Amino acid sequence: MKRVYPAEEFCVACRLCEVYCATEHSQSRDVIRAFKEEQPPPTKRIFLQQEGAASLAINCRHCDEPRCVWACVAGALTKDPVTGVVNYQPEKCIGCWTCLVACPYGVIVRDPNRPKIAKCDLCPGRDVPVCVAVCPNRALVLS
Amino acid sequence: MTSTRQAPATTQAEAHVQAPAYSYPMPSYLKPRFRVEIEDRRCIRCQCCVEQCSFGALFFDQRRNEVGTVEQNCVACHRCVVFCPTQAISVLRHPVEYRENAHWRPEVIEDITRQAETGGVLLTGMGSDKGWTCYWDKLCLNASQVTNPSIDPLREPMELRTYLGSKPDRVELDPKSGGLRTRLAPQVMVETPILFSAMSYGAVSINVHEALARAAAMTGTLFNTGEGGLHPKLYSYGKNTIVQVASGRFGVHPEYLDVASIIEIKIGQGAKPGIGGHLPGEKVSDDVAFTRMIPSGTDALSPAPQHDIYSIEDLSQLIHALKEATNYTKPVSVKIAAVHNSAAIASGIARAGADIIALDGIRGSTGAAPKIIRDNLGIPIEMAIASADERLRKEGIRQRVSLIAAGGFRNSADVIKAIALGADAVYIGTAALIALGCTECQACYTGRCAWGLTTTDEKLTKRQNPDIAAQRLANLLEGWSHEMKEMLGAMGINALESLRGNRLHLRSVGLTQQEADVLGVLQAGA
Numbered sequence: 001m002k003r004v005y006p007a008e009e010f011c012v013a014c015r016l017c018e019v020y021c022a023t024e025h026s027q028s029r030d031v032i033r034a035f036k037e038e039q040p041p042p043t044k045r046i047f048l049q050q051e052g053a054a055s056l057a058i059n060c061r062h063c064d065e066p067r068c069v070w071a072c073v074a075g076a077l078t079k080d081p082v083t084g085v086v087n088y089q090p091e092k093c094i095g096c097w098t099c100l101v102a103c104p105y106g107v108i109v110r111d112p113n114r115p116k117i118a119k120c121d122l123c124p125g126r127d128v129p130v131c132v133a134v135c136p137n138r139a140l141v142l143s
Numbered sequence: 144m145t146s147t148r149q150a151p152a153t154t155q156a157e158a159h160v161q162a163p164a165y166s167y168p169m170p171s172y173l174k175p176r177f178r179v180e181i182e183d184r185r186c187i188r189c190q191c192c193v194e195q196c197s198f199g200a201l202f203f204d205q206r207r208n209e210v211g212t213v214e215q216n217c218v219a220c221h222r223c224v225v226f227c228p229t230q231a232i233s234v235l236r237h238p239v240e241y242r243e244n245a246h247w248r249p250e251v252i253e254d255i256t257r258q259a260e261t262g263g264v265l266l267t268g269m270g271s272d273k274g275w276t277c278y279w280d281k282l283c284l285n286a287s288q289v290t291n292p293s294i295d296p297l298r299e300p301m302e303l304r305t306y307l308g309s310k311p312d313r314v315e316l317d318p319k320s321g322g323l324r325t326r327l328a329p330q331v332m333v334e335t336p337i338l339f340s341a342m343s344y345g346a347v348s349i350n351v352h353e354a355l356a357r358a359a360a361m362t363g364t365l366f367n368t369g370e371g372g373l374h375p376k377l378y379s380y381g382k383n384t385i386v387q388v389a390s391g392r393f394g395v396h397p398e399y400l401d402v403a404s405i406i407e408i409k410i411g412q413g414a415k416p417g418i419g420g421h422l423p424g425e426k427v428s429d430d431v432a433f434t435r436m437i438p439s440g441t442d443a444l445s446p447a448p449q450h451d452i453y454s455i456e457d458l459s460q461l462i463h464a465l466k467e468a469t470n471y472t473k474p475v476s477v478k479i480a481a482v483h484n485s486a487a488i489a490s491g492i493a494r495a496g497a498d499i500i501a502l503d504g505i506r507g508s509t510g511a512a513p514k515i516i517r518d519n520l521g522i523p524i525e526m527a528i529a530s531a532d533e534r535l536r537k538e539g540i541r542q543r544v545s546l547i548a549a550g551g552f553r554n555s556a557d558v559i560k561a562i563a564l565g566a567d568a569v570y571i572g573t574a575a576l577i578a579l580g581c582t583e584c585q586a587c588y589t590g591r592c593a594w595g596l597t598t599t600d601e602k603l604t605k606r607q608n609p610d611i612a613a614q615r616l617a618n619l620l621e622g623w624s625h626e627m628k629e630m631l632g633a634m635g636i637n638a639l640e641s642l643r644g645n646r647l648h649l650r651s652v653g654l655t656q657q658e659a660d661v662l663g664v665l666q667a668g669a
Binding site for chain 2: 010
C-alpha cells in the first residue's frame with residue numbers, strides 16, 4: 001500500500017504539513033478561519049520531529065501489523081483488507097486511549113475537543129494527502 | 144498589530160522567552176533597513192516564519208503569544224513572506240527617513256557608520272547594485288518586415304546549437320575521400336548558448352551544485368564548478384562540467400581534470416577583478432574541505448594573482464600543461480574580468496593557446512567581495528565583449544577562440560544581444576540563483592542564506608531539493624531558449640550561428656557616438 005514517507009534530508013521544518021493537515025480536518029477548510037475562528041480548533045494528524053539540523057514529519061504508518069487495531073477494545077480501528085488503510089470510526093470510539101499506548105510511532109493523539117482520538121486518514125477524496133501536496137520541498141512522498 | 148517593538152530582554156524570570164540574536168553586541172548607530180509587519184488578523188501562530196528566518200529577525204514571544212521581530216537583522220530575503228501559509232507578512236522599507244541629500248545618500252551614511260563600528264573592509268555579496276549604464280537596455284533588435292520573411296520557430300527548425308572551442312584557420316578536404324583533412328581542435332557542443340557560471344562548492348551548497356549539474360545535463364549545456372573542486376558524487380555529470388583551475392588550486396587533481404568537458408583557468412572575476420576568492424572557515428565543512436583538499440574549518444584564501452602567471456608566456460605554459468595533462472582532448476578556457484585593456488589581453492590569451500575566453504563584466508556576482516571592489520572595479524560586459532570581438536577580428540584570430548560573456552545577464556534578450564555583439568555563449572549565475580529563490584538580498588557572505596543557496600550549513604542546505612531545483616533551472620533555460628528562437632525567427636534567422644557577431648541586427652538608442660562606436664552599432668534610424 002501507499003504510505004507517506006518523510007525525506008529527512010529535505011525537511012525544512014516549516015510545519016506547513018501540520019498547518020494544512022489541521023486545516024483539511026477542520027470545518028471550514030480555510031486556514032485563517034480554521035485557526036482563528038473555529039471552535040473546537042482543528043487537530044493535526046502529522047507531527048514534526050526536530051532535533052538540531054535533523055527534522056522530519058511522521059504520520060500514521062498504516063502498519064501491516066497494526067497494533068492499534070489489535071489494541072482497540074471498541075472496534076473503532078480497522079485495517080481495510082483491500083486498501084491497507086487503517087480506518088477510524090469515531091462513533092465507535094470510547095476514548096480509552098489504548099491505541100495511543102499501543103502505537104509504536106506515537107502518531108495517534110487525543111482529540112483535545114472530545115473524548116476521541118485523531119489520526120491520519122490519508123485524506124480520503126484527494127489524489128494525494130494534503131501534507132504531501134503542500135510540502136514545499138518534497139520532503140513528504142507518497143509511495 | 145505591527146510587531147515592530149524591540150525584543151524583551153531575557154531575564155531569569157523570562158527564560159521561556161527565546162532570546163533573539165542581535166547583529167551587534169553594543170548599541171549600533173545603524174538603523175534597520177526593513178520593517179517586518181505581521182498582520183494579526185491573518186497570523187495563526189504556526190511559527191513557520193520563525194523557523195525559516197536564518198538571520199534572527201523573527202522570534203516567537205510565548206508570553207505574548209505572538210511573533211516578535213528584530214528588524215535590524217532582516218535582510219529582505221522574503222523566505223518568511225513566501226512560506227507564511229496565510230500571507231500575513233510584509234517586508235517593507237523601513238520608514239526612517241534621512242534629510243534629502245543627493246551626495247550623502249542613506250547607503251553612504253550607513254557604510255560609514257558600519258565601518259566606524261567595525262573598522263573593517265565592508266563585505267557584500269551578489270553583483271554591483273550601483274546602476275551602471277546597462278547597454279542591453281539601449282540596444283534594439285531587428286525584425287523582418289515585407290522584404291525578408293520572418294520564420295515561425297514552432298513550424299520550422301531553429302538552431303541554437305553551439306560549438307565551443309578553437310576553430311581552424313581554414314578547412315582542407317581530402318580530394319579523394321571528401322573527408323576533412325584539417326585536424327580540428329577539441330570542440331564541446333551545447334544545445335543552448337547559456338551556461339551556468341562558476342559558483343564554487345563552498346560558496347554554494349552541495350545541493351545547488353548538484354542541481355546545476357543536473358540541469359545542465361537535462362538541457363544539454365554546461366555548468367562551471369568554480370574554484371572549489373568537484374565533489375566525487377558529481378563526477379557522473381562530467382560531460383556537462385567545466386572545471387576551474389584558480390589561483391588557490393583547490394581540488395585540482397588528475398581525475399578532476401579528466402572528468403570535465405572543459406578546463407577553465409580563472410584569472411579574474413567580474414565582481415572582484417584582481418583579488419582572489421575568500422571562503423571563510425565557517426563555510427569550510429568536512430565535505431568542502433575534502434573536495435578542496437584543505438583542512439576543515441580553515442579559511443580558503445585564493446591568492447590575488449596566479450603566482451605562476453606573471454605574463455602571457457606564463458599563461459601559455461599553464462594552458463599547455465593542462466592540455467598535456469588531459470592529452471589534448473579538452474578545450475582550455477581562460478576567464479578574466481572585463482577591465483580597461485581586456486581586448487588586448489584577450490588577444491594575448493588567444494595567442495597563448497586558449498580555446499575559449501570568458502569575459503566577466505562589472506555587474507558579475509560573487510558570494511563574498513569587498514563592497515568597494517565590487518562596485519568600482521572593471522567595465523561593463525557589453526563594452527568588453529564588443530571590443531574583444533572587434534580586436535580579435537582585426538587581428539584575424541577571432542576563429543581561434545570562442546568568447547563567453549558573463550556578468551548580469553537578466554533575460555534571453557540580453558543573451559541574444561550579447562551574441563549579436565560577438566559572444567559565442569554566455570554564463571548566467573545570478574539568474575540561476577534567482578530561479579532557486581534568491582532575492583538579491585546580498586547576504587551571501589554571511590553563509591546564512593535562508594534559501595539554502597550560499598551556505599554550507601547542514602540545516603540550511605536541506606532547503607534546496609536538487610530534484611526541484613534542477614527542474615526550475617532547466618525550466619529557466621528552456622524558457623529563454625524558446626524566447627531566443629522566437630527572436631531569431633522574427634529576425635528571419637534560423638540558426639544562432641548566423642547572428643553571431645552580426646551587429647547590423649542591433650541599433651542603439653540614447654548612446655553617445657563614442658559609446659555606439661565602441662559597441663560597433665548604428666544609431667536607430669540610421
